[in-house]
Amino acid sequence: MDATELFDDPRLTTMGLLFEAFEGVVTKLEPVWKAHGLSGLDLNALMRLSRSPNRRLRMTDLAAQTRLSTSGVTRLVDRLARSGLVERELDPGDRRSAYAVLTDPGADRLAQVLPDYLDAVERWFTGLLTPAQLDGLISALRTVRDLTNPDATVGVDQPAKQRSSAG
Numbered sequence: 001m002d003a004t005e006l007f008d009d010p011r012l013t014t015m016g017l018l019f020e021a022f023e024g025v026v027t028k029l030e031p032v033w034k035a036h037g038l039s040g041l042d043l044n045a046l047m048r049l050s051r052s053p054n055r056r057l058r059m060t061d062l063a064a065q066t067r068l069s070t071s072g073v074t075r076l077v078d079r080l081a082r083s084g085l086v087e088r089e090l091d092p093g094d095r096r097s098a099y100a101v102l103t104d105p106g107a108d109r110l111a112q113v114l115p116d117y118l119d120a121v122e123r124w125f126t127g128l129l130t131p132a133q134l135d136g137l138i139s140a141l142r143t144v145r146d147l148t149n150p151d152a153t154v155g156v157d158q159p160a161k162q163r164s165s166a167g
Contacts, residue, residue: 084103084105
């Protein structure tokens with residue numbers, strides 16, 4: 001295969017479109033979480049906790065789901081705890097483990113953010129697609145996610161109402 005054929009490979013276009021679409025959507029959503037005094041990482045963590053059994057995850061599972069190091073997730077949880085949005089709870093059965101737990105004020109804050117966030121998601125992402133396109137995209141994203149990032153759902157039970165790991 002010569003260089004011209006490599007440069008014209010449709011897989012490059014596919015990956016380029018994925019990166020460009022992701023960056024574009026994030027750029028449109030960022031003002032929403034910032035207007036509510038949160039970072040994208042804060043919102044991601046709060047959503048993951050809210051959608052987890054008992055609104056809690058092991059710190060190691062939250063780290064895996066957010067792709068943070070253990071020290072990174074510790075800093076994130078500490079920052080959210082200082083704001084009263086989460087608390088750290090030690091595992092009585094394993095003193096080496098701790099949970100990040102969404103507090104009632106954290107759930108309230110998330111409930112304040114989500115209507116604006118969901119409106120923006122609808123405007124800049126899901127609302128741009130037909131129902132069939134959206135169903136196909138969700139299925140394709142789950143396939144890719146499950147094979148490339150299986151830790152994204154670690155620690156998350158799937159309730160009767162099917163959900164992605166957090167978003």
